[in-house]
Amino acid sequence: MADKVLVTGGAGYIGSHACKALAAAGYIPVTFDNLCTGWREAVKFGPFEQGDLMDRARLDEVFAAHKPIAVMHFAALSQVGEAMREPGKYWRGNVCASLNLIEAAVDAGCLDFVFSSTCATYGDHDGVVLDETTPQAPLNSYGASKRAIENMLKDFGAAHGLRSVIFRYFNVAGADPDAQVGEFHQPETHLIPVILEAIDGKRPALTINGTDYDTRDGTCVRDYVHVMDLVDAHVLGLKWLRDGRGRPADTQGEGGAEVFCLGTGSGFSVREVIDQARLATNHAVPMTEGPRREGDAVSLVSGSARAGEVLGWRADRSTLPQMIGDAWRWHQTGGYGK
Numbered sequence: 001m002a003d004k005v006l007v008t009g010g011a012g013y014i015g016s017h018a019c020k021a022l023a024a025a026g027y028i029p030v031t032f033d034n035l036c037t038g039w040r041e042a043v044k045f046g047p048f049e050q051g052d053l054m055d056r057a058r059l060d061e062v063f064a065a066h067k068p069i070a071v072m073h074f075a076a077l078s079q080v081g082e083a084m085r086e087p088g089k090y091w092r093g094n095v096c097a098s099l100n101l102i103e104a105a106v107d108a109g110c111l112d113f114v115f116s117s118t119c120a121t122y123g124d125h126d127g128v129v130l131d132e133t134t135p136q137a138p139l140n141s142y143g144a145s146k147r148a149i150e151n152m153l154k155d156f157g158a159a160h161g162l163r164s165v166i167f168r169y170f171n172v173a174g175a176d177p178d179a180q181v182g183e184f185h186q187p188e189t190h191l192i193p194v195i196l197e198a199i200d201g202k203r204p205a206l207t208i209n210g211t212d213y214d215t216r217d218g219t220c221v222r223d224y225v226h227v228m229d230l231v232d233a234h235v236l237g238l239k240w241l242r243d244g245r246g247r248p249a250d251t252q253g254e255g256g257a258e259v260f261c262l263g264t265g266s267g268f269s270v271r272e273v274i275d276q277a278r279l280a281t282n283h284a285v286p287m288t289e290g291p292r293r294e295g296d297a298v299s300l301v302s303g304s305a306r307a308g309e310v311l312g313w314r315a316d317r318s319t320l321p322q323m324i325g326d327a328w329r330w331h332q333t334g335g336y337g338k
């Protein structure tokens with residue numbers, strides 16, 4: 001029997017792609033999701049357990065039933081604008097929920113843990129490329145909640161032998177090239193799917209959030225990673241932990257928590273992404289210019305090669321034409337909930 005991996009948020013955007021990658025690598029992904037933003041139809045590659053991370057008894061039941069060898073923790077609230085308006089929702093929904101999960105995993109003896117963190121933990125470093133050693137100073141409760149969970153993992157590593165890989169994602173984009181799963185949020189807030197909605201008339205126009213930043217064209221710069229490359233890193237990280245790596249003695253991690261940035265090292269402005277979307281889809285992008293979005297960093301670009309050096313990770317699919325092309329193919333299927 002293949003090893004099982006508990007995937008929280010497996011019905012969501014990145015989690016569903018991770019399930020596909022885990023199944024392809026010979027694992028059984030067990031999705032744990034409350035479907036607050038995820039989709040039942042996105043669970044295609046292994047069993048589904050509906051549940052809420054705040055429900056400790058339900059978590060214990062799922063650990064006991066499946067005996068997973070590891071956890072991949074994707075379930076989270078992840079919108080910067082909402083986090084600015086409703087910080088309590090982020091501290092409860094991300095931090096309290098993750099504490100429950102981590103304690104349940106430790107109590108079940110499931111000590112290998114892969115965690116979705118974010119470059120939003122860095123805050124604004126004004127043009128500096130970011131790596132694992134860059135000081136974290138989040139600008140919003142989303143980034144702050146993810147940083148708190150990183151710290152929690154370090155403490156549980158030191159005290160209980162939990163071994164974790166923490167991936168700080170830059171901007172995740174694209175979709176499964178087979179269009180079995182893809183990005184589908186309601187409402188959508190992320191740049192590339194919003195552009196695609198503007199192209200096909202699902203919204204009147206894309207609003208550019210701020211055009212007066214100190215960047216080459218006045219719009220914010222981000223480092224975009226293809227979701228398939230991103231989830232490949234998770235499988236590599238899992239294997240690395242399972243090979244007995246990631247312990248305090250043989251890594252530079254604190255308390256058995258090892259951090260890797262997942263970005264390409266190239267930043268693109270909002271206007272550059274719009275131009276590439278026009279070329280990749282062959283459609284004009286209806287747009288308007290709006291004010292800055294509170295909590296946005298000017299530029300977030302990874303300067304780290306560590307995931308490549310240590311895990312052997314490559315971001316070969318992470319070009320804007322490929323990410324937008326795969327997202328467009330998925331978008332044209334109409335998504336979930338039809």
Ligand code: UDP
Binds near residue numbers: 194
């Ligand atoms: N953005 C925008 N209009 C939109 C959505 C996003 O101008 O409708 C900008 C956003 O302000 C940021 C960049 O695009 O500068 C990427 O935003 P996204 O929400 O996709 O990811 P984030 O960087 O917040 O994780």
